Amino acid sequence: MLSYDYKNALNIGEISFEDINKVDFANAYSKLMEKLDNGAVGFRDVIYNENLDKYKFLNGYKNVVVVGMGGSILGTMAIYYAISAFKNNAYFIDNSDPEKTLSILKKVDLNESIIYIISKSGNTLETLVNYYLIKKRIEKLNSFEGKIVFITNGGKLKREAEKNNYEILSIPENVPGRFSVFTAVGLAPLCSLGIDISKILKGAREMDKICQNEDILKNPALLNGVIHYLYDKKGKDISVVMSYIESLKCFGEWYIQLIGESLGKEGNGLTPLLSIGAKDQHSLLQLYMDGKKDKIITFITTKNYRLDEEIVFDDLNDEEISCMLSDIIKCEQEATEIALTNNGVPNVKITLDEINEMTMGALLYMYEMQVGFMGELYNVNSYNQPAVEEEKKICWELIKKCGNYGNK
Numbered sequence: 001m002l003s004y005d006y007k008n009a010l011n012i013g014e015i016s017f018e019d020i021n022k023v024d025f026a027n028a029y030s031k032l033m034e035k036l037d038n039g040a041v042g043f044r045d046v047i048y049n050e051n052l053d054k055y056k057f058l059n060g061y062k063n064v065v066v067v068g069m070g071g072s073i074l075g076t077m078a079i080y081y082a083i084s085a086f087k088n089n090a091y092f093i094d095n096s097d098p099e100k101t102l103s104i105l106k107k108v109d110l111n112e113s114i115i116y117i118i119s120k121s122g123n124t125l126e127t128l129v130n131y132y133l134i135k136k137r138i139e140k141l142n143s144f145e146g147k148i149v150f151i152t153n154g155g156k157l158k159r160e161a162e163k164n165n166y167e168i169l170s171i172p173e174n175v176p177g178r179f180s181v182f183t184a185v186g187l188a189p190l191c192s193l194g195i196d197i198s199k200i201l202k203g204a205r206e207m208d209k210i211c212q213n214e215d216i217l218k219n220p221a222l223l224n225g226v227i228h229y230l231y232d233k234k235g236k237d238i239s240v241v242m243s244y245i246e247s248l249k250c251f252g253e254w255y256i257q258l259i260g261e262s263l264g265k266e267g268n269g270l271t272p273l274l275s276i277g278a279k280d281q282h283s284l285l286q287l288y289m290d291g292k293k294d295k296i297i298t299f300i301t302t303k304n305y306r307l308d309e310e311i312v313f314d315d316l317n318d319e320e321i322s323c324m325l326s327d328i329i330k331c332e333q334e335a336t337e338i339a340l341t342n343n344g345v346p347n348v349k350i351t352l353d354e355i356n357e358m359t360m361g362a363l364l365y366m367y368e369m370q371v372g373f374m375g376e377l378y379n380v381n382s383y384n385q386p387a388v389e390e391e392k393k394i395c396w397e398l399i400k401k402c403g404n405y406g407n408k
């Protein structure tokens with residue numbers, strides 16, 4: 001499914017197995033297991049308990065429009081763009097940028113669409129506004145042949161859904177937004193997009209078995225968590241995900257929210273950064289090689305690209321070379337790995353056997369477990385995000401001042 005290689009995190013000589021064994025990871029392990037076992041946190045239960053039949057009625061629409069922010073959309077985008085090969089017309093409305101939202105609404109026929117309005121709280125400003133933009137367009141239609149599904153647990157959006165008798169799917173309360181891809185939040189739109197959701201959950205379950213292992217050397221989530229924690233303590237607090245699979249770009253955005261919002265608490269937290277290989281060898285690599293030594297790199301690569309072709313070309317000495325195109329990017333990843341290691345930049349590598357539903361399910365679940373473990377290591381609550389509320393309060397006040405308010 002996927003392999004985890006941590007040798008270069010130790011080879012550069014900054015941390016050792018002794019350092020790893022000095023970390024009380026057994027305590028972090030048991031604390032997380034306790035939370036998962038007693039249901040305080042539910043992201044493990046959902047991969048075993050989701051009844052997938054409830055999503056079957058969501059198929060058959062030409063277009064799939066997904067409206068949501070953060071954890072209510074990033075996991076879906078991560079899996080869709082990794083798997084999809086653009087089988088379906090997918091439209092993701094995940095911002096309040098008028099140019100993006102209106103250009104999508106200009107080109108999508110809502111009558112041929114299933115539209116997901118996704119918000120756990122039901123009160124997220126951008127999702128609310130984007131829903132009203134869609135509502136305005138539907139009200140102008142003679143008849144609406146499409147379908148609207150709300151995935152929400154409350155707030156203004158649930159009231160709207162109830163008032164209009166729209167379909168409502170709920171999210172287990174003990175599953176925080178950024179851990180909710182394996183609930184209706186991800187599974188419903190992915191099902192409509194023709195993605196095999198049963199295989200995603202199968203991959204996650206297989207990874208769960210591996211992440212239950214108390215032997216840290218056999219548990220990639222625990223080991224990767226401890227390695228990043230140790231390097232953070234040594235001032236390497238920027239965690240770069242460098243994916244040599246371009247279709248995992250949205251996975252990188254999902255990773256950034258998961259790490260940033262879960263661990264960025266009480267003055268702690270890694271700064272997550274996304275890089276794409278080989279492109280960033282021609283931009284950020286100079287910084288990684290010779291800039292501040294404050295980073296740890298996670299390479300993501302695959303044994304098998306889904307498209308490939310033989311290439312015959314001349315090298316710089318006019319000598320002919322023939323190889324597969326995938327050999328080029330694999331050599332580039334390996335060369336970057338060797339160069340960074342030679343220059344004392346710690347790195348680890350995750351290799352997907354294939355890029356498919358199972359490996360993506362396993363990859364996202366591994367990181368959910370890793371962040372669960374890391375929250376225990378930092379002794380912070382990985383499952384809330386209180387610091388984001390201040391901006392929301394200020395923003396609503398500003399909106400009331402800039403618009404005509406309360407004229408209903």
Ligand SMILES: O=P(O)(O)OC[C@H]1O[C@](O)(CO)[C@@H](O)[C@@H]1O
Pocket residue numbers: 069070071072118119120121122123124127177178261385388
């Ligand atoms: O699903 P909701 O409640 O709309 O929240 C969307 C996102 O906004 C946040 O609450 C941050 O503002 C994230 O934690 C969450 O994933």
